[in-house]
Amino acid sequence: MSQTPAAPSSKPFLRALGGEAVWPPPVWLMRQAGRYLPEYRATRADAGGFLDLCYTPDFAVEVTLQPLRRYNFDAAILFSDILVVPHALGQHVAFKQGEGPVLDALKDEADLAKLDTGRVLDHMRPVLETVAGLSKAIPETTALIGFAGAPWTVATYMIEGGGSKDFATTKAWAYGRPDLFARLIDTLVTATGDYLIAQIDAGAEAIQIFDTWAGALPEADFMRWVVDPIGRIAARIRSERPGVPVIGFPRGAGVLYPTFVRETGVVGVSLDTSVPCDWAVEAVQPLAVTQGNLDPIHLVAGGDAQDAATDHILRTLCGKNPHIFNLGHGIVPQTPPENVARLMERIRNAARPVEA
Template structure:
């Protein structure tokens, strides 16, 4: 039993162990709903400073750990952080979000991009190493990256988008150019994932947030092959490091997500967890899938949603999480209750039987 206690609980779930309760963490658990974060943001208004200066990023990553003791502590960073490593500068403006200027629109721009320069990311290495020291084996340290389609969408649109018209226009009128860009991005992201693992990330979540805007046919053409390219390269070097794939609005894509090669599919709230389990099969773990707005409900409502999800997911290969990031206006006390109830789930389930 001693050996088991030395393995972070979340990692035990990724290995398919039967557990009394699922491990729990939250996407965007470090962020605006916490007063401690808002206070720090006033002192450091630049998002890039908060995410790229080691001591600040470590402090933000650890704020929810100190407050709630989740089973996973995720690197506080941004999905676009690796882009300068291949020659794409970006900025993040607090009221507008990410800006890439000039956006990537030509074959010439794509050909000028260089392989990932990992020397630019010493701060990522320091942050992850520090997090590992701080949490020890009490939690798993998670890294994260954007997937090729989503990073390409940001780079080509130049900003957030509602209709993805620019990248889809390129996909449907100049697919060869887009495929070239996606492949370059996949190689770069794989190198960046390996860098995070070498620095201490024990699990890595890949966000293909915008792939849910693709039809299944286009997902199979422009997203899935490049997810596979990333996973294949990472697993060649680190076969035992679990990888999670998250897509927003993914109910129509679950079976295809399982083909990416990841160990765990993160499920949003638009599909019932029992149905997700059936569709994914016994060999793929699941994460999720509580509606973030459930945290506006009463404590009793939150508890019932947690227990319902756990019952449907079963006691193997499930990481409890929201179906997307925690919302900035959620009461901090409700987040606290979510973690407390999740950690008492085995007792609560026994009482409710």
């Protein structure tokens, strides 16, 4: 029996992930829902705590839609956080205003043994309800992105008990007790895979896996703790939910970006701000659909410098090869919303570069 090929999507973001050099390039911004928007701050105040916002579908749907209303982005990203996975596994997680996340740090084997993958999907019910609500609420041409943190980055928060400058405790586990650390990573691969498959079943059309701290590891450990776990999650999605594109974000991977793409099999890869665009055209675009990589601080500074940096990405990464316009990391709270409007206008009105 021959399979009917899927109808080409009317969603520019999904067309780009399918390999089409869409013009103007589809655009969304990492952390597009957040504190730079006054309407986000108002909803967050109504919700109470940050986790209440994540676990109350009406609020979470509302804050996901807020940046779409202003800027008509090509994709919506589920409003949640990467740290709902440790929370779902039974670890204590809190978000303190002005302090960022605080977790009860995992100290030993006994703490590891308490993590329970069996409770993840039940815990995530409200988040999955948000995904289902969003898939009905977003405009027809907007794609819905589900996401999770990568095992390595999530493990750093679980072991350090929050943010960290040098990940010294996590690295000491990874290097000194790789057997124990592998158990944590395996737990996260299972929980994250279950959670992402459930997001797809609730309506997510693409998945992004955030490995914010991938660049902290030397090569051999990058292969073992970044590439291998993300590769296993991506392979599971390919086999259990074929056709749903996965975007990896191995922030700080540098010259290992091509290796990351080849070894994980991701369809898309998000380039951080430090990746030179001309290098990415040669080294990464033949292997995957790229996304990125405007410095989020350009959206703070604004003006001609923002325009010039935007044009550089449009002229190099876009037009010839499929590319999704985005930032190289999340938008920051001090961003003036009018600079995002300026960016959108610049991208949507740009003339397609003439092919050399």
